[in-house]
Amino acid sequence: MSTPLTANKVCIIIGASHGGVNLAFALRKEGWEGEIHLIDKDPNPPYHRPPLSKAHLTTDDGLEKILLKAPKAYQDNHIELHLGQEVAAIDHVHQLVNLADGSSKHYDKLVLAVGARPIIPPIKGIDDVKHLYPMRTADDVNNIRSAFSQCSAKRVVIIGGGYIGLETAASLRKLGGEVTVLEREERILARVTAPIMSEFFQKLHTDHGVNIRTGKNVVELRQNTNGQEVLCSDGTVYPADVIVMGVGIRVNQELAEEAGLKIDNGISVNEQCKTSHSNIYAIGDCTFHYNKHYDRWLRLESVQNAVDQAKTTAQALTDKNPEYDALPWFWSDQYDVKLQMVGLSDGYDEILKRDESTDDQHKFSTWYFKGDQLLAVDAVNNAKAYVVGTKLIGAKTQVRKDVLSDPEQDLKALL
Amino acid sequence: MAKITFITKDDDTIVCEADSGSVMELAVQNGVKGIDGDCGGVCSCATCHVHVAPESVAQVGEAGEIEKDMLELDDEANERSRLCCQLEVSDDLDGIVLHVAH
Ligand SMILES: Cc1cc2nc3c(=O)[nH]c(=O)nc-3n(C[C@H](O)[C@H](O)[C@H](O)COP(=O)(O)OP(=O)(O)OC[C@H]3O[C@@H](n4cnc5c(N)ncnc54)[C@H](O)[C@@H]3O)c2cc1C
Numbered sequence: 337m338s339t340p341l342t343a344n345k346v347c348i349i350i351g352a353s354h355g356g357v358n359l360a361f362a363l364r365k366e367g368w369e370g371e372i373h374l375i376d377k378d379p380n381p382p383y384h385r386p387p388l389s390k391a392h393l394t395t396d397d398g399l400e401k402i403l404l405k406a407p408k409a410y411q412d413n414h415i416e417l418h419l420g421q422e423v424a425a426i427d428h429v430h431q432l433v434n435l436a437d438g439s440s441k442h443y444d445k446l447v448l449a450v451g452a453r454p455i456i457p458p459i460k461g462i463d464d465v466k467h468l469y470p471m472r473t474a475d476d477v478n479n480i481r482s483a484f485s486q487c488s489a490k491r492v493v494i495i496g497g498g499y500i501g502l503e504t505a506a507s508l509r510k511l512g513g514e515v516t517v518l519e520r521e522e523r524i525l526a527r528v529t530a531p532i533m534s535e536f537f538q539k540l541h542t543d544h545g546v547n548i549r550t551g552k553n554v555v556e557l558r559q560n561t562n563g564q565e566v567l568c569s570d571g572t573v574y575p576a577d578v579i580v581m582g583v584g585i586r587v588n589q590e591l592a593e594e595a596g597l598k599i600d601n602g603i604s605v606n607e608q609c610k611t612s613h614s615n616i617y618a619i620g621d622c623t624f625h626y627n628k629h630y631d632r633w634l635r636l637e638s639v640q641n642a643v644d645q646a647k648t649t650a651q652a653l654t655d656k657n658p659e660y661d662a663l664p665w666f667w668s669d670q671y672d673v674k675l676q677m678v679g680l681s682d683g684y685d686e687i688l689k690r691d692e693s694t695d696d697q698h699k700f701s702t703w704y705f706k707g708d709q710l711l712a713v714d715a716v717n718n719a720k721a722y723v724v725g726t727k728l729i730g731a732k733t734q735v736r737k738d739v740l741s742d743p744e745q746d747l748k749a750l751l
Numbered sequence: 752m753a754k755i756t757f758i759t760k761d762d763d764t765i766v767c768e769a770d771s772g773s774v775m776e777l778a779v780q781n782g783v784k785g786i787d788g789d790c791g792g793v794c795s796c797a798t799c800h801v802h803v804a805p806e807s808v809a810q811v812g813e814a815g816e817i818e819k820d821m822l823e824l825d826d827e828a829n830e831r832s833r834l835c836c837q838l839e840v841s842d843d844l845d846g847i848v849l850h851v852a853h
């Protein structure tokens with residue numbers, strides 16, 4: 337499929353991660369013939385982020401095991417990678433991207449795949465502690481690995497009990513760390529899942545020897561001669577050789593804001609991922625977008641959303657008039673537990689748990705309903721529940737709750 | 752050392768050699784079109800789908816339970832389907848031929 341209209345055009349993509357890289361390749365697939373430039377301030381070749389807190393942290397493998405694409409694939413597809421280069425500003429009037437090194441590049445189409453960065457809260461003493469790291473980039477993982485391997489007591493304090501914090505806890509525990517997770521809310525995963533799942537993960541971590549402490553508001557950090565200390569508002573003190581900050585992310589929206597693009601809870605885009613300016617699109621973690629299935633505006637932090645928005649944008653840029661309409665899904669791996677989630681559970685009024693556990697393995701699924709409508713499924717070591725859930729939610733099928741609640745009956749009977 | 756052949760939807764033939772890692776990693780490292788590996792190889796995305804050539808089926812073996820379930824999300828799945836992130840490269844796979852499903 338060729339689109340000759342794009343032959344002399346230049347597409348610049350800011351951000352070469354899940355969103356940006358997938359977009360560059362999808363653009364070629366859709367027939368974009370002009371130049372494609374991928375710019376990222378991260379000097380490393382583009383890599384998968386999910387393994388950073390999971391398998392990648394527990395091995396000595398290099399980045400080449402988790403690259404998004406082979407270096408050769410960029411060449412073969414005539415995609416120009418500009419790594420270690422930061423975009424300082426967008427001049428939308430002249431259609432220029434100004435780089436931090438003073439140079440600038442002209443674009444016909446610009447895509448912001450700028451993602452998000454970890455929140456580093458202004459806690460007292462935070463600039464004084466030597467070994468405090470976020471968990472977002474390959475360099476963060478290198479820092480954590482090296483601080484962890486150099487200390488002898490291996491005391492790790494993770495601030496924040498979300499998925500990334502908990503995965504990091506599981507991985508460092510596996511490496512022999514003495515791990516404590518401090519969560520400000522009354523339960524871990526409070527922002528992202530139901531109490532029933534929080535309880536399951538709290539027990540899972542506790543059973544593996546991780547110290548989970550909820551209701552802990554960190555108010556100060558101290559550097560001592562033999563490590564660091566994390567102080568909470570209730571007076572408790574946790575010594576640490578390594579501190580990992582996992583309290584959430586902030587969208588990299590400044591470039592867009594300064595260029596006058598419409599911002600809401602992220603960069604606002606329409607169903608074709610176009611921002612409030614023609615010729616400027618945005619995809620991935622940085623976007624505030626409409627989800628057709630749930631009839632709601634939202635921001636998502638997931639590979640699924642970055643990849644699917646990349647595909648939509650590639651079609652939009654080659655004049656195919658697409659419409660973003662994807663069901664959100666996500667996964668998390670902790671110890672031998674594989675969690676797969678599909679849909680959005682917000683607004684549920686009923687939860688059904690289907691337990692298929694055996695003596696030696698956790699296996700269950702949690703089904704979220706609003707009235708008769710199935711909203712979401714969380715499946716623990718249960719790909720079948722995930723797959724059946726995906727189909728039922730996608731087709732908006734009425735679910736027979738009696739069959740669902742009876743683990744003796746095959747889930748496929750629901751389809 | 753195992754020699755593994757990928758045949759893409761465009762009928763490109765890519766022959767790769769390796770002695771460790773997953774078959775999905777091998778495909779990505781060699782730029783095999785149609786193998787995206789969006790989840791990084793943890794059997795969560797089904798974007799590493801291949802149809803094993805009939806003559807290689809015995810050598811490759813059957814999909815595991817999770818893999819079979821995940822394959823049901825893909826309309827192209829058939830009885831020779833595998834998610835190749837679940838295949839570890841070893842001498843046992845020497846000579847196999849895989850057709851990329853997408
Ligand atoms: C440790 C970890 C584990 C995760 N686990 C999972 C998981 O299991 N499943 C899942 O679905 N998702 C997971 N995620 C989330 C997933 O990785 C993100 O949703 C995904 O990376 C979003 O991709 P993106 O391209 O939108 O943004 P990002 O990955 O954030 O990439 C944005 C890129 O833009 C670059 N950039 C920003 N501003 C500029 C600028 N001005 N100039 C140049 N470059 C710039 C940044 O350097 C960055 O590389 C995880 C994330 C992390 C950090």
Ligand code: FES
Pocket residue numbers: 775787788789790791792793794795796797798799834835836837
């Ligand atoms: S890479 Fe995701 S299922 Fe194989």
